[in-house]
Amino acid sequence: MCFKKIFKKKTFWPEEAKYQKRDFVRFKYRGELYFGFIYEARKENGIILYTIQMGGECPTFAYNYKEEDIIGYVPQN
Numbered sequence: 293m294c295f296k297k298i299f300k301k302k303t304f305w306p307e308e309a310k311y312q313k314r315d316f317v318r319f320k321y322r323g324e325l326y327f328g329f330i331y332e333a334r335k336e337n338g339i340i341l342y343t344i345q346m347g348g349e350c351p352t353f354a355y356n357y358k359e360e361d362i363i364g365y366v367p368q369n
Contacts, residue, residue, distance in 0.1 A: 306333055309333045331353065
């Protein structure tokens with residue numbers, strides 16, 4: 293029987309990122325205002341790009357969203 297050692301993927305988060313993972317933000321997507329959670333961030337050519345998760349049980353993702361296109365952070369109590 294073969295056993296494989298499974299390594300967890302190390303996630304890299306840019307230090308200059310304004311938002312952190314699981315921050316609840318609002319943004320415009322396809323002409324409407326949406327709310328979502330920050331899922332992933334990366335830096336590409338000096339621009340920070342985010343992946344935003346919309347919805348909960350069956351989520352939808354908005355990929356390659358620029359930091360300046362996010363309207364703002366929504367505080368949660």
